[in-house]
Amino acid sequence: MLRSLGFWAAAGFLLAACGLLPAEASAPSAPAAWVQVLASDPEGEVFRPVVEEALRYRLERQGLAVRLRGAPGGTSPAGITPASPVSLLEGASRAGADFALECRYSGSGSRLAISLDWYDVPPGLLLAAVDRKGRVDLELDSIILDALDELLSRVRERIDERIAASGFRPASPGRAAPAGAPGTAGPAQTRPAPGAPAEGPASGLPAAGPLPQTGTLPGEVVPPAAGRYEGARLLLAPTLAPFVAVGAASYYFPIGYQSTLQVDFLPRGARGRLGLGGLAGVTVFQAQGATEESLGFLVPLGVSLRYSLELGERWGLLFQLGAGPALLAMGTESLGTLVKVLPFLRSGVGAELVLARGLSLALEAAYEVYFESPYLIMGFAPGLCISWRM
8 A cells, every 4th residue: 555655656746847847848949930822813723732832842941830821731722812911910920920921923824923921920010022923834933932032031130030039940050141141131121011010119120149150051042142053063154156356367367256165163152153164165267368268276275264243133244264275277278287376365244144043144245365476366256155053
């Protein structure tokens, strides 16, 4: 009997001790994002799984727990009635979410239009909004992710504050951006949602300090504000151009035809903007002398330096420099084939248009000098260049 009483007393003591353990002993949970996806037309419902999966993927990579409206464990049902900002915030608050994301999209024919609104739930503030349009093709998920990346780049500091305050540590250590990074949410981007009471001054948000940036996971896509080519390690850039000779060379051949290939390594710290590598090409021209004509070739093979300066969402400036040896070959009737090695120097500038993730088109204007004696071979090469960053 005494043994039985002693057993039950020990069991009761252990249960009481477990009940008195501090709440901090439990693992901290991730801040939650309340997501509402709305299709503006019946045709767009076919894209709902793609839209929701893309949003869930990106938000979870940011260290947030995703809660779809109307479907805690799966895909939200079609035909959800659009809610007012007040109703959206109330639903997010009841779900215990820290943020609310409303995604409205329409898909008709071959075009997709998407609008994203990001709210900070406790203060009831609309922090950022992004609209994007694009073609419905194999790059559909890229359109959605690009729009969300732009949105998250504006509110990243606030997300990091919430994660730091919760004590939760995301599985992706490279996700956080440093404080003051371009594109983070600022006072001018923060305004109360229509009809929602604003708590605290509208000129800013309380600062708790973002998480430190410790690196980038392999394959992780970084928002455009942090470098649109982040993660790329190799550049291939073929170019086609006419070679317009100037100076003494223009008396023998006014124009030639040029093709070049640039292969560059992209250092990790340069976010895909700086390229260091090699340049190879060939310029074909027909030279006309006083008594005979000949077919000539200029074959440069040297090192190259390339830099892209981003001007906006899809535009940029391109600067490049190349140097090294070049082979000059000419076939004449009287002297046969003449071959000579010359040093060359090439510089250029261009305008770059981003076509897709890692793919861009550029118009370049290059100037080349081949150090032939006694007369230099010089010319302009305005060309069309396609660049792949991989």
